[in-house]
Amino acid sequence: MKSQIVLLCGALALVGCSFYARGPDSYREAVRGMLETKRPDVEACYKRSYEADQSAQGRVIAKFDVEPKSGKVLRPEIVNEGTTANEALKQCVLSSLEGLTLAPPDQRKGEATFTWEFAR
DSSP: OOOEEEEEEEEEEEEOOSSOOOOHHHHHHHHHHHHHTTHHHHHHHHHHHHHHOTTOOEEEEEEEEEOTTTOBEEEEEEOTTTOOSOHHHHHHHHHHTTTOBOSSOOSSEEEEEEEEEEEO
């Protein structure tokens, strides 16, 4: 049985605009692309969670900031309201966000909320 992982873009807000920068749709797609680079890590998170508990499934919602000019992902955290996955899966997805950098960086700060859906 193949697992299904769906990445949903919740919200992406842009703050400030003193230099040329991506528009909201372009920024959203760039952040989604950055997160897609971690798909193998997130899939491994789900695989480990499922192997430990075959009823493992659910939703993980995370929010984070994207630092202007450097593109670094800052302050990733789980949004508990709406997140239904077990603690191990939540923490594994959260750790997969560490060290991510948007390239090329943007001149504006981004605030993002993304949702991963896990099901068998």
